[in-house]
Amino acid sequence: MQQNKSFVLVLIFAILGIVISLQVKSIIYANRNLEAKMVNDIEKLKNEIQKEQEIGKVLSKKVSENERIKEENLKNSIAIRKDVNLKKLKEELDSLKIKSGMVSVKGAGVIITLDDADARITEDESTLILHDRDILRVVNELKKANAQAISINDERVTALTETVCAGPTIMINGRKYTTPFEIKAIGDPDILYDTVNNSKIAYLLTRDMIKISISKVSDITIPKYDSIKIDSLFSDLEVVDNEIR
Structure with missing residues (x-):
């Protein structure tokens, strides 16, 4: 067991x-x-x-x-x-x-030549002479025709430009010039030519036998405004306490 x-x-x-x-x-x-x-x-x-x-x-x-x-x-x-x-x-x-007018410019435009009329017997001899107002009226016609730049005897026309009769001469930008006067304008040659050629001043000058010729030119150079003359405008000014007197 x-x-x-x-x-x-x-x-x-x-x-x-x-x-x-x-x-x-x-x-x-x-x-x-x-x-x-x-x-x-x-x-x-x-x-x-x-x-x-x-x-x-x-x-x-x-x-x-x-x-x-x-x-x-x-x-x-x-x-x-x-x-x-x-x-x-x-x-x-x-x-x-x-x-x-701060830079010289170049382009197409017109050249206008103005000169006194040839001597002749007339009741008013002043009509034989080219005056500053005649030049201004031609310049105004060019401006109306949108001329981009204008010069008179290579004097650049700006807002400061003045043309003043001074005896037998005309002063432009403070310089004296005698006839003939050559006006250059840059812009559309056709418009400039037609505007001046069909203007009242051109008619009056031709009527008085003032010599005027207009020609289209493809290449015109217009010089810049003489900066020396700009400086001379302020040469007599004196600055005192930031004020001009």
Whole structure:
């Protein structure tokens, strides 16, 4: 009886050992599978993270490139606007310089020559002489015809120009000149020619036998206004406390 009990116990322990051994092996196998799965999952995560990082780098590069393009376009736009403004300002300045006579100009236009009439017996000898008012009327006709620049005996006509009779001479810009007088005007040659040729002053000068000739010229140079004379206008002025007296 005692032997049977011992056998049963041995058998039970043997079975229990086998079960425990199988359980341990199962746990070890499961742990190995879990570890392998975890390693595999970690590798997958690493790969996904690496892909996301690469995508992030590409996107970051695109964003940086877009920002660079935007900044470059903005700079170009500012530069273009600045160039346009500078060009416009330069054109306005050049136009003002031309109108004020500060620069010499060149272009097509007309040349008008005026001279006293030949000596003859007449009741009014003053009609034989060219006067400053005659020159002014011719200049006014040229201005009406949109002459861009005018000179009289190479004296540039500006807002400061005066023509004054002084005996047998005429003073222009403070200088004395005698006949003949050569008036140059730059503009549309046809319009300038027709305007002066069909004007009342041309008729009156021709009637009084004052010599007048008008010719169209393709290349005329008109000198700038003498800046020395501009300075001389203010040579006698004295500045005191930022006021002119």
